[in-house]
Amino acid sequence: MLQTLRRYNTAWNFFNHLSDESLFGGGLDxxxxxxxxxxxxxWWRQKKNPDLDDKQMIEFMKxxxxxxxxxxxxxxxxxxxxxxxxAEAGKIFDFIMIFTNGTLGYPPVNNALYSLSIDGPERVHDKLRGKGIFKKVTDILDNQSTKVMIHITVCKSNHDHLEETIEQFVHRKNVRGIYFCFYCPSVKPGDENIEKISLEERDGVVDELVGYRKKYGNKIFFTERVGYYLKTDGGVEQWNxxxxxxxxxxxxxxxxxxxxxxxxxxGAEAECKNCGCSxxxxxxxxxxxDFETCLMTYRDYWAMPYYDNFLFNAFAKYKIEKSG
Structure with missing residues (x-):
């Protein structure tokens, strides 16, 4: 019950933070x-300072x-x-999302949702990540009980294989849903930038993704309103x-x-104009x-399975209070 109230409060607070654009969460390498x-x-090509040690990192998170x-x-x-x-982060924050390549399994972490990066069917995934990686991560995924999100970064190598990739994961028992971002190129010239797709190319992919949600249902985490903010004739220039x-x-x-x-x-080398952040x-x-997006985000994305009515209640409360 206490956890339910805690998550309800987090959802309600988030609506308020969206309205006044005040600090709510963060990302930590x-x-x-x-x-x-x-x-x-x-990212791995850039020179960086040493990591904080365990004690320092825990204190920093606190x-x-x-x-x-x-x-x-x-x-x-x-x-x-x-x-x-x-594990320590799960004790400190109300919700954490762990972004992983899936090669090291999914240890239990309190208040956590795992995001598994998949770049396409086996031939595409292994081209980008290394031979045998696709089989390794899918074997691990299928032989454990944690439900994970599949995160697909749309790029040159995979944008023609999206439905094939969806088909391979959408019905897996341990897949909670599939969400998408678009490859964000670097401002510095490099071989990796060949994966960039133009904003005009992206428009067509956005329409595809909206169609996949209609075809495959709620496991496709991409609403029409989200797509609007990624299109050149929509809202992309409001944020890029x-x-x-x-x-x-x-x-x-x-x-x-x-x-x-x-x-x-x-990081500092990201090219904001062509940002594809989800x-x-x-x-x-x-x-x-946008009701569909809000419901998707909390019920199926941030909220855990047993909090299915979490966002609906928070959103309904917001609408009632605003109209009253």
């Missing part, structure tokens, strides 16, 4: 280390909570190279620059040495009080 060298990732951050995204590197830090980014107002991002990341989770259009759609 808990390590710079990664056990893969994905070809489309420019300081973020005291600052008002109620939810945290655990990033890297590969966060599960530090499973003890993930650093000074317009609503996520920067609601979230703070920190590197593994505890230093504030002035830009965002992608969170910004999601936040805008929620700020519009």
């Amino acid at each position: 808990i390590t710079n280390r990664c056990n893969l060298r994905c070809t489309h990732c420019y 300081s973020l909570r005291r600052k008002g951050l109620k939810i945290i995204y655990l990033l890297g590197g590969e966060p599960l190279l530090r499973p003890n830090i993930c 620059s650093l000074n317009k980014c609503v996520t920067k107002k609601l979230f703070e991002f920190y590197a593994a040495d505890g230093q504030y990341k002035y830009h965002c989770a992608y 969170q910004v259009p999601l936040m805008h759609a929620m700020k519009d009080r």
